[in-house]
Amino acid sequence: MRRGSAMAERNRTVRLARRPIGAVTRDDFIIADEARPVPGDNEIVVRVRYLSIDPAMRGWMNEGKSYVPPVALGDVMRALAVGEVVASNHDGFSPGDAVTGLFGVQRYAVSDGRDVERVDTERASLPCWIGGLGMPGMTAYFGLTDVGRPKKGETVVVSAASGAVGSLVGQIAKILGCRAVGIAGGEEKCRYLTEELGFDAAVDYKAGRLQADLVAATPDGIDVYFENVGGVILEAVLDRMNAFGRIPVCGLISVYNATEPQPGPHNLRSILVNRLKMQGFIVFDYRDRYREGVEALLNWHETGLLKFREDVRPGGVDAYPDMLNLLFSGGNFGKLVLEI
Numbered sequence: 001m002r003r004g005s006a007m008a009e010r011n012r013t014v015r016l017a018r019r020p021i022g023a024v025t026r027d028d029f030i031i032a033d034e035a036r037p038v039p040g041d042n043e044i045v046v047r048v049r050y051l052s053i054d055p056a057m058r059g060w061m062n063e064g065k066s067y068v069p070p071v072a073l074g075d076v077m078r079a080l081a082v083g084e085v086v087a088s089n090h091d092g093f094s095p096g097d098a099v100t101g102l103f104g105v106q107r108y109a110v111s112d113g114r115d116v117e118r119v120d121t122e123r124a125s126l127p128c129w130i131g132g133l134g135m136p137g138m139t140a141y142f143g144l145t146d147v148g149r150p151k152k153g154e155t156v157v158v159s160a161a162s163g164a165v166g167s168l169v170g171q172i173a174k175i176l177g178c179r180a181v182g183i184a185g186g187e188e189k190c191r192y193l194t195e196e197l198g199f200d201a202a203v204d205y206k207a208g209r210l211q212a213d214l215v216a217a218t219p220d221g222i223d224v225y226f227e228n229v230g231g232v233i234l235e236a237v238l239d240r241m242n243a244f245g246r247i248p249v250c251g252l253i254s255v256y257n258a259t260e261p262q263p264g265p266h267n268l269r270s271i272l273v274n275r276l277k278m279q280g281f282i283v284f285d286y287r288d289r290y291r292e293g294v295e296a297l298l299n300w301h302e303t304g305l306l307k308f309r310e311d312v313r314p315g316g317v318d319a320y321p322d323m324l325n326l327l328f329s330g331g332n333f334g335k336l337v338l339e340i
Ligand SMILES: NC(=O)c1ccc[n+]([C@@H]2O[C@H](COP(=O)([O-])OP(=O)(O)OC[C@H]3O[C@@H](n4cnc5c(N)ncnc54)[C@H](OP(=O)(O)O)[C@@H]3O)[C@@H](O)[C@H]2O)c1
Pocket: 053, 054, 055, 056, 135, 136, 139, 160, 161, 162, 163, 164, 165, 166, 183, 184, 185, 186, 189, 228, 229, 249, 250, 251, 252, 253, 254, 255, 281, 282, 283, 284, 326, 327, 328, 329, 330, 331, 332, 333, 334, 335, 336
């Protein structure tokens, strides 16, 4: 039935119309019907089913030097996604294959198969492959184990802790024998961390007692701070860092929509006196090791040690601008996924 109706279905695309200022609006994009692509030689066409909505997308819209070039004006907005191959002239893929790749914010994507991976829907659902087993999973796994390098018994603190990356960081820290403390917005998210995910403590940064609550949650100080947010949370954490602590800088979501330069932390002295290591990382640098990351996370997941939570929203590609903004208001609860 789905296949039959898909035959007549047109493509629908979200193209970047201009460089947004602050939070994105619908007018920053051109959302339109287009002809459905046909595969050329050695190409496939994928019907996208779920889009990964990521904070990094906001940065990809900006002009300027970064770890990837900005999305060009007029191009389909860049997005990781999962879907199924519906047409193939490529030896490596057949119609019906479930695949993940950078398919963009659109219903149908044409691809030469580069950086497209087949995924096993027997072992995990399609949305999992862009969540816990996808880019956020790899980010948590390699950012914590390779950059943070926590040792058994140490205290690991993570911000945006109930989100796609943060929720996994705390759980992996527990698996590695650490004390895990999450910082998140609101009582419900904090309760979820301690009662469902096994974090040792959670700090609600919206409750207005960030510093005092962080002190109470980290009686032995902080050895690893997995940074997702920046701003006042980073300042509060810097004051609690132990000597030779590590700060993997994964993200700085509090400034992605900023229209003015933001002040730096006032207490960088902590880095000096505590001999801290603060290191940024980008998950794509670990591409060659994804297989290792997927196996580790899948094994923990299958043995019940690691929980995934996807926040799957309906609405198709038209809902994209509103979906992206949810990440900046804390409106998502778990890995934000848009059903297409
Ligand atoms: N380096 C890399 O390769 C890489 C890869 C993936 C992701 N990242 C980064 O990892 C971070 C988390 O990404 P994610 O995909 O897992 O998103 P997420 O945590 O699922 O969603 C974003 C969350 O950030 C929190 N947040 C938003 N604005 C905030 C603010 N001003 N202050 C404090 N918290 C705020 C909100 O949670 P609350 O309700 O708790 O406020 C929101 O739910 C982002 O910074 C992202 O850029 C980096």
